[in-house]
Amino acid sequence: MIEEILPPGAVAAESLGDAPLGTLAPGEGLLPEEEPLVAHAVPARRAEFTTVRVCARRALSRLGRPPAPVTADGRGAPRWPAGVIGSLTHCTGYRAAALALDSPRLRSLGVDAEPHRPLPDGILETIALPAERRALTALSRRHPAHSWDRVLFSAKESVFKAWYPLTGEQLAFEEAELSLSPTDPRTGTFEARLLRPGPTVDGHPLTTFTGRWLLRKGLVLTAVAVNAEQNAWQ
Incomplete structure (x- = not known):
């Protein structure tokens, strides 16, 4: 998958x-x-x-x-x-x-898998920025059966996993702002805008990560890959 x-x-x-x-x-x-x-x-x-x-x-x-x-x-x-x-x-x-x-x-690559169910109470407030929470509310109106908070969490985990090998540093949840874009109800893309200085990859400063998400078999799957020529893969 x-x-x-x-x-x-x-x-x-x-x-x-x-x-x-x-x-x-x-x-x-x-x-x-x-x-x-x-x-x-x-x-x-x-x-x-x-x-x-x-x-x-x-x-x-x-x-x-x-x-x-x-x-x-x-x-x-x-x-x-x-x-x-x-x-x-x-x-x-x-x-x-x-x-x-x-x-x-x-x-660099980052992947994450999560169960497709809502995050435990109180977690979203600790991992999502205000703009992200507003966007999740809008997505939930369009596709109420999906746990968009879990998709956001997984996407951030994938970003962190792609970031770490390039920097040797941890990235806090509030240091990347994500936007999720459905292609259809069960798959789509996302972009993470770094809110702190990023690494330089082959002479190019990395300011954003792009990736994809998929809902399948009760799972949320996300992936990010860094491309030295375009800074991030889409």
Whole structure:
């Protein structure tokens, strides 16, 4: 599903549940470098972590790359093999990895998956700017069956995941203003305008991120990709 909203050159692997350990091909399960990251995790967290790494290695294979460990930095962001960019996501009933070869056409990826249901009470006020909340109200009048607050949250998560590899810094929810544009009731695009100075990508200042969203099988899926030639992919 998530490949539908990725740009050309990016690949993905996804799972609607955790992979039974006995069904994994050699090299797909946890590698020694990854084991310490879940050494003390509860079984559910270990299964989730393993399945996301299985997705990552399947995506690496689609790029023509050999299996490789996907460890994490001090903030939990994935560390990819040299020459590869990517993003991981997981939520209840869904795990995915989106990868691409690092090139001027693709410098960073961010993907996110969320359950398609309203955010818990009080969360929207902490993650959305006043203009964003007004826009969500208008969207809800047009398409009342959709949880637009969750779409906004997921889109911001994708932006943050694309931002972090370029800067090594976190981006606060209030530091990017998003606008959502439906193409039809279940898919569309979004743009995030940075409200703080952005990084310079191959000599070009990055001021906006653009991406796509999709509602499918009870999920909200979003994706952002940074293009060094146009600053952001549409």
